[in-house]
Amino acid sequence: MNQPIQISQNPDIRYLGRILGEVIRAQGGETLFRRTEYIRSASVDRHRGIAGAEAIDPGLDALSLDDTIAFVRGFMLFSMLANLAEDRQGVAAEPGATVAAALERLAAEGIDGDAVTALLERALVAPVLTAHPTEVRRKSVLDHKNRIAELMRLRDAGREETPEGDSVEAAIRRQIALLWQTRPLRTERLFVADEIDNALTYLRDVFLPVVPRLYARWEKELGRRPASFLRVGSWIGGDRDGNPFVTAETLETATGRNAAAVLSHYCDAVHALGTELSVSQTLAPVPETVTALADASGDEAPSRSDEPYRRALSGIYARLCATHVAIVGHPPPRPSMLAGEPYAAPADFRRDLVTLADGLSAGGEGQLGGLGALGRLIRAVEVFGFHLATLDMRQNSAVHERVLAELLRVSGVEGDYLALDEEARVALLRRELAVDRPLAAPWHRWSEETAGELAIVHAAAAIRARLGREAICQWIISKAESLSDLLEVHVLAREAGLWSGDADDALMVVPLFETIADLDQAPAIMAAYFALPEIAQRVGARGSQEVMIGYSDSNKDGGYLTSTWGLHQASAALTPVFAAADTAMQLFHGRGGAVGRGGGSAFAAIRAQPAGTVQGRIRITEQGEVIAAKYGTTDSAATNLEAMVSASLLASLEPEAKSAADAVRFAGAMDALSDHAFAAYRGLVYDTPGFRDVFRAMTPIAEIATLKIGSRPSSRTKSSAIEDLRAIPWVFSWAQARTMLPGWYGTGEAFAAFPDQTLLAEMAAGWPFFAALLDNMEMVLAKSDMGIAARYAGLASHIDGHDAIFMAIRDGWQRAHDGLLRITGQSRLLEKNPALEASIRLRLPYIEPLNLLQIELMKRHRAGETDPRIAEGIQLTINAIATALRNSG
Numbered sequence: 079m080n081q082p083i084q085i086s087q088n089p090d091i092r093y094l095g096r097i098l099g100e101v102i103r104a105q106g107g108e109t110l111f112r113r114t115e116y117i118r119s120a121s122v123d124r125h126r127g128i129a130g131a132e133a134i135d136p137g138l139d140a141l142s143l144d145d146t147i148a149f150v151r152g153f154m155l156f157s158m159l160a161n162l163a164e165d166r167q168g169v170a171a172e173p174g175a176t177v178a179a180a181l182e183r184l185a186a187e188g189i190d191g192d193a194v195t196a197l198l199e200r201a202l203v204a205p206v207l208t209a210h211p212t213e214v215r216r217k218s219v220l221d222h223k224n225r226i227a228e229l230m231r232l233r234d235a236g237r238e239e240t241p242e243g244d245s246v247e248a249a250i251r252r253q254i255a256l257l258w259q260t261r262p263l264r265t266e267r268l269f270v271a272d273e274i275d276n277a278l279t280y281l282r283d284v285f286l287p288v289v290p291r292l293y294a295r296w297e298k299e300l301g302r303r304p305a306s307f308l309r310v311g312s313w314i315g316g317d318r319d320g321n322p323f324v325t326a327e328t329l330e331t332a333t334g335r336n337a338a339a340v341l342s343h344y345c346d347a348v349h350a351l352g353t354e355l356s357v358s359q360t361l362a363p364v365p366e367t368v369t370a371l372a373d374a375s376g377d378e379a380p381s382r383s384d385e386p387y388r389r390a391l392s393g394i395y396a397r398l399c400a401t402h403v404a405i406v407g408h409p410p411p412r413p414s415m416l417a418g419e420p421y422a423a424p425a426d427f428r429r430d431l432v433t434l435a436d437g438l439s440a441g442g443e444g445q446l447g448g449l450g451a452l453g454r455l456i457r458a459v460e461v462f463g464f465h466l467a468t469l470d471m472r473q474n475s476a477v478h479e480r481v482l483a484e485l486l487r488v489s490g491v492e493g494d495y496l497a498l499d500e501e502a503r504v505a506l507l508r509r510e511l512a513v514d515r516p517l518a519a520p521w522h523r524w525s526e527e528t529a530g531e532l533a534i535v536h537a538a539a540a541i542r543a544r545l546g547r548e549a550i551c552q553w554i555i556s557k558a559e560s561l562s563d564l565l566e567v568h569v570l571a572r573e574a575g576l577w578s579g580d581a582d583d584a585l586m587v588v589p590l591f592e593t594i595a596d597l598d599q600a601p602a603i604m605a606a607y608f609a610l611p612e613i614a615q616r617v618g619a620r621g622s623q624e625v626m627i628g629y630s631d632s633n634k635d636g637g638y639l640t641s642t643w644g645l646h647q648a649s650a651a652l653t654p655v656f657a658a659a660d661t662a663m664q665l666f667h668g669r670g671g672a673v674g675r676g677g678g679s680a681f682a683a684i685r686a687q688p689a690g691t692v693q694g695r696i697r698i699t700e701q702g703e704v705i706a707a708k709y710g711t712t713d714s715a716a717t718n719l720e721a722m723v724s725a726s727l728l729a730s731l732e733p734e735a736k737s738a739a740d741a742v743r744f745a746g747a748m749d750a751l752s753d754h755a756f757a758a759y760r761g762l763v764y765d766t767p768g769f770r771d772v773f774r775a776m777t778p779i780a781e782i783a784t785l786k787i788g789s790r791p792s793s794r795t796k797s798s799a800i801e802d803l804r805a806i807p808w809v810f811s812w813a814q815a816r817t818m819l820p821g822w823y824g825t826g827e828a829f830a831a832f833p834d835q836t837l838l839a840e841m842a843a844g845w846p847f848f849a850a851l852l853d854n855m856e857m858v859l860a861k862s863d864m865g866i867a868a869r870y871a872g873l874a875s876h877i878d879g880h881d882a883i884f885m886a887i888r889d890g891w892q893r894a895h896d897g898l899l900r901i902t903g904q905s906r907l908l909e910k911n912p913a914l915e916a917s918i919r920l921r922l923p924y925i926e927p928l929n930l931l932q933i934e935l936m937k938r939h940r941a942g943e944t945d946p947r948i949a950e951g952i953q954l955t956i957n958a959i960a961t962a963l964r965n966s967g
Contacts, residue, residue: 090163121923143947154958175721201694206311208701209273290454306460326533336466355387368437424463465549472554475563485517507565539574558589592628594636597648608659626666630805637759637824650688664695684725686850692729755824775874777811815870821858826893
């Protein structure tokens with residue numbers, strides 16, 4: 079009973095679990111420790127199948143409310159530390175997911191470095207951070223976790239002391255003790271400004287240092303300097319779809335804080351170079367270009383009279399400081415003593431740095447010029463500019479329609495725009511785009527919605543003028559359903575000069591196709607878009623066009639299998655449309671963390687894309703708990719960015735694995751599977767009376783809404799219909815109830831009905847798309863538990879038909895489970911993925927008691943008990959279960 083909290087062969091988990099147990103004993107008391115350990119060991123014994131363990135009282139009933147809260151915190155912290163340890167040991171890493179491995183694989187296929195370099199010249203690979211509210215942990219908790227990770231790296235290196243002189247062991251213990259004493263729940267709902275600041279910590283502390291280092295590594299592996307194709311994007315502060323708190327002011331806040339961070343980084347880097355580049359012109363040749371830069375700097379210090387690089391850097395630093403004042407509004411923390419003109423654009427700053435690099439290379443100091451700190455700074459300027467991350471704008475097409483209707487009505491355009499059919503709308507919009515005139519009179523008193531949208535457009539134009547075009551490139555249209563939805567945004571962009579004769583100045587208008595019907599219509603809409611001469615001219619000059627495809631709403635609309643296949647088919651169907659328009663296709667994948675929202679391995683997902691759809695250009699959303707998991711530390715960020723790049727190389731250049739005949743056979747099979755899965759899913763979720771009520775009763779969706787984890791409302795409307803529910807709480811609540819329904823329902827019926835099981839096994843073995851589909855489904859099946867789900871279903875016992883509904887869910891899970899094992903030839907889930915199996919098995923004994931406590935607390939809360947500790951306990955269990963499941967939102 080005195081054994082500490084740990085069950086794993088991973089030495090880091092055992093080590094951190096032992097310290098956590100000691101902290102709980104020291105700070106929570108011997109009684110809490112013994113009760114926690116008893117519950118843990120009883121749960122572990124049951125999951126290990128030890129004889130008689132099922133009859134053991136788990137001890138949950140003996141917990142008071144205070145003990146319950148403390149117990150949940152302990153299990154939550156163990157899960158978080160286990161996540162940290164596994165990430166460090168590479169449990170979540172993809173085998174062979176490196177650029178070096180991709181180059182080796184491509185070389186074996188006869189694809190040389192010239193082909194890779196040519197691809198990268200036109201490539202764009204970009205993770206895009208979003209504020210979608212699935213990160214339940216406070217930033218303070220994540221900060222302590224990241225400090226533990228840093229300390230563990232010192233321990234790995236055999237260091238006994240930190241740079242500050244503290245014992246590494248004592249420092250780790252201190253951080254875990256601080257975690258125990260840190261409030262895990264937010265007491266106030268996040269504002270958009272908080273979300274901006276949270277994202278900025280990742281952009282500044284992780285992406286800024288990591289990305290240039292990766293490029294330096296790839297340069298060595300390629301044997302040449304690749305183009306700056308890996309960039310970073312963000313929606314935070316620009317995504318106003320369903321979030322009334324995103325305004326022109328938040329757009330300014332997000333871009334302004336990002337600019338301040340990246341300019342401060344540049345100032346520090348240039349200052350550091352000034353201490354390093356002590357080259358004397360009396361000891362090394364100095365090109366005239368460097369001398370000219372030094373002479374123009376205004377640095378007349380006698381101590382540096384023979385050090386042209388330092389003098390040049392003084393001038394560069396002065397110009398950077400002036401740029402900081404011009405863009406941010408105040409000097410950097412370490413202002414320059416010299417006067418300097420602000421840089422007009424990042425390219426001008428880069429040009430000065432390249433002058434120094436060329437001079438050092440010519441002087442025989444190639445490492446300083448190309449591969450050292452100066453080389454990394456040049457790369458950072460290429461990637462991050464003065465904007466740090468490209469901020470996307472996003473709004474719902476229905477808002478655009480209402481705003482444009484008001485603009486047209488007030489400006490005197492005849493007729494009611496909202497009453498027009500699609501053909502008439504397109505004709506009107508094209509007439510508007512043919513003339514260069516604004517619609518919005520500045521003196522008119524517009525409705526609040528229209529005034530807000532106009533302010534956004536003008537703010538975007540001002541930001542691009544100040545920070546460069548890369549600061550804001552895309553305007554994304556949620557629920558894009560027609561050609562007019564795209565043209566409306568062009569008309570609105572024209573109000574601030576963002577639609578003009580110069581294609582480079584124009585924002586890229588990006589349709590987001592979300593539902594199954596929208597995905598089916600996507601090729602026809604894009605073909606009609608490209609057919610318009612005024613559009614074709616600008617797209618042709620730009621050379622590429624982006625289309626966003628949404629995983630979340632298509633899944634909620636049609637189920638996992640149909641959604642996944644629909645996205646695959648839509649991507650493939652768009653390829654000839656773009657080829658006919660002679661335009662590079664850039665797909666933007668709107669993925670979440672959970673499988674039901676497109677989650678799972680990004681490496682496998684990118685490689686599984688249809689042939690010809692990646693073409694070196696891909697953007698992928700990263701949100702919620704996924705951001706912390708992938709980019710919480712520099713090591714994990716490097717691993718995940720490298721996986722994204724390597725997968726993009728392989729998907730773009732690797733020859734198609736399956737034959738044309740197999741492609742036809744496999745597609746026919748998927749069509750049949752999709753039809754069966756769609757019918758089963760829709761039959762349960764949308765056609766079964768009472769399903770909505772059972773869903774809301776058996777899951778903690780109402781309780782999730784009380785979590786203060788995001789700035790936007792949890793629903794787009796006041797409707798309780800599933801159609802109007804956001805995809806995030808839909809998926810998140812099923813995960814909490816250990817059902818995971820969005821990640822598998824309907825597949826079992828489809829597998830069972832398919833007549834050729836041998837063909838399905840052949841597809842699993844030889845088609846990356848189908849293999850990835852099964853892998854992701856297998857993961858959620860392994861994380862679900864129908865026994866626990868049945869206990870949640872008991873919360874819906876007052877609803878007519880709840881038994882039949884849960885029986886359908888349970889039977890559907892069993893059919894999905896049996897079908898997957900039959901297709902993959904396994905005797906149990908994850909048999910062929912022992913690392914993931916061990917990871918999930920480690921967590922299951924810790925999640926089950928949390929589920930049981932959550933159910934009991936929900937019963938009491940819904941029965942009207944008002945003790946605030948009950949509500950706190952529910953929120954803590956939501957936090958703890960999400961932490962243990964990892965990708966649950």
